[in-house]
Amino acid sequence: MEPRTKTKDATRCALCKTAVVQMHCGTCLINLCKACVGEHSMSDESIKKHEIVQFKHRKPTLPYPRCSSHDKERCEMFCNHCNVPICSVCISSESHSSHKICEIMTLYSSMKKEIARENEEMQMSIYPVYENTAYDVQNRMNQLEKEYGDLSTAITKHGEEWHGIIDKIVKNLKAEVDTMKSRHYDILKKNLAEINQRVSELEEAIQTSTMIMESNDIAPLLQFNRKILEFRKLPTKLEVSSPKFTPIRCQQEEFVKQFGKLSTLSLFSDDDCCSGKKVQESEEVGPPVKQLLKKPKVVSTIRTGNSGSVYDNLFDVACLSDEEIWTCGLVNNIELFSISQGTLLKTIKTKTGNIPGNIAVTNRGHLVYIDPTDRSVNIVKDGEIETVIKLQNWKPSNVCSTSSGDLLVTMDSDDNKQAKVVRYSGSNEKQTIQFDDKGQPLYSSGKSKCISENRNLNICVADVRANAVVVVNQAGKLRFRYTGHTPAPKNEPFGPHGISTDSQSHILTADMNNNCVHIIDHNGQFLAFIDCELSGPWGLCTDTNDNLFVGQLLKNHVKKIHYQV
Incomplete structure (x- = not known):
């Protein structure tokens, strides 16, 4: 007779289980007596307003699911042990006698509340975080052009500094070359002037001796100062070797090490958006994987x-x-x-x-x-x-x-x-x-x-x-x-x-x-x-x-x- 009692209890108040149903909560879809209305309204703070109406004015109830074991019966109860809806015939058969059974509308109501709470959490808490995360990623994507542009500019600027240093070294070396060239030229010019002076003196001596040889005058001949020994000592010809440039050979790898290097690309994973917990892992950019x-x-x-x-x-x-x-x-x-x-x-x-x-x-x-x-x-x-x-x-x-x-x-x-x-x-x-x-x-x-x-x-x-x-x-x-x-x-x-x-x-x-x-x-x-x-x-x-x-x-x-x- 217990199953019949449970079926009959379905018309009783869902809270006190004894009083006859007089009211209905359209929000939670449960039946109440007048005495339990206040208690029910205060029972769940997550629901802002309970739609309490007289039982006879309640909206039509949702269709109950058909029983999988008895085609003509509808299920008003739910077996928590078997996790299936059951009908009154199932209850009468005593196959669920030792199982915990509840009204399907009570389960429906509690699930609606849970879904309502989840929906509210998704709308009020989770969805804004997703929106903000997507907004942050989009902003980071928008910043990439500038950041990588700045990176390229920095490399270019550093390269220009190196070019400036090299240009300065080249300029100084070339200035030194010009100075050495001028000095070299002056030395040779002075040497040439001395030789030309000696040439003039030699020409004069030759002219004098030629005149004396062609003359019959004895006096100049006796007064002639012979300079052959002086001119036999040939003029000094300076040999100044030009400087050589010896480049210091450096391998490309040495230049790369001296110039600088890029850090590896770092990836950050955000496993828990709400907590903001982040784990960093470094990944070196390598060649694409080929098959x-x-x-x-x-x-x-x-x-x-x-x-x-x-x-x-x-x-x-x-x-x-x-x-x-x-x-x-x-x-x-x-x-x-x-x-x-x-x-x-x-x-x-x-x-x-x-x-x-x-x-x-x-x-x-x-x-x-x-x-x-x-x-x-x-x-x-x-x-x-x-x-x-x-x-x-x-x-x-x-x-x-x-x-x-x-x-x-x-x-x-x-x-x-x-x-x-x-x-x-x-x-x-x-x-x-x-x-x-x-x-x-x-x-x-x-x-x-x-x-x-x-x-x-x-x-x-x-x-x-x-x-x-x-x-x-x-x-x-x-x-x-x-x-x-x-x-x-x-x-x-x-x-x-x-x-x-x-x-x-x-x-x-x-x-x-x-x-x-x-x-x-x-x-x-x-x-x-x-x-x-x-x-x-x-x-x-x-x-x-x-x-x-x-x-x-x-x-x-x-x-x-x-x-x-």
Whole structure:
């Protein structure tokens, strides 16, 4: 009988549960007796006004939901335990007898109040914060033009100050040159005057002696003062050497450090707009992330054999720019080609006439080449070849230019028992990399070892004899050895030769045995093969757009390959 009582109680006051319903609150949608109206009106301060009307004048109630278990019944109650609306039949069935049951309109009313409170909070508290936040972000966006403009202006102004300093130095040096020139001129002018005076005296003496010789008068002859001994002492000719200007060469990296640098871009996250709590994290602006193509494609082919000096073998390639590429092979010429046209632009003959072993380009655009026969490393500036490194008891193998302007040179001892990498600043040896932490050799000796510096400053060496890529950090500590990936395109042992890196710190190495290029990440994990019908891939280089250039030893062609987006 309890269910019937609960159904009957639905017509009683929602507060006291005993008095007969006489009033109705249209705001909260509950029925009340007269005695409970005051208490109800004061019960919830969040509601400013309760619409209290007589029960018979109440507005029609909202439609009750249909029962999911009994199609013809409507649900006036709600089971909190099952979290479902229930009808009177459900209550009679005693399936919810031990559950906490409330009137659905009471739940409806309480939920309406909660939603009303949330709505008021969203309108009065949260929405204004969102508006203010959006306004602040828009203002920051509007300020960017000025702030970055001021930043560019500051850099320009600082550059003008440097130009001013340099202009002043140049002006002072030129003024000093003018002073020295004037002094030099005055010295020579005085010297010339003295010589001219002596010339006049000599001419006068010659004239006098000539007259005496032509005269028969004895008296002048006896009085003649001979000056031949005086004139035999020739006039002094001053030699004043002109001063020389010796420029102090500075690497671009040194200028950058002295000039100044930008701080990294800082991002601020605002996790709680209402509390204003902020967390700062710094993010360095780096190159955009690129994805490897599933199928790399050949963009163009440069046929070096068309240059007239046909390579017997094409050894190495080095990008001068995105439009020009240096090549070298089994001749004493190093040739510069147009990448887009495939035409020969320039030819450099080696200083000694020997075949170059390897080439590279510095970050200032100068060509560097190895002369293994001469045991030298040479740099080409404005068409002039300068030997910067000359080895004794060691033979240079390969060279690369670092981001700081240093040169890294791989070399073997004359007895082919030792191998090492040496870092040079100009002609000065800065660092030697030869052994690991256990004192064991890092590199095998006796064969070519191509070298490249990665974007993370790791030093990567393709060790031909060891069939491995050996990677050490900037300090020379071993990071990893990569010994190939199986299955390889031709299932041959890994045979690394040329090596290069790209903007993503990928390491690319030519596998001569499998006619492909391996791509590995900066931690030595294999990523992909580049297999574009290559024939004897040997020399590698990448341009600023991460296009790969492969020098083919057997075909004397350079293939330009697009391998990532």
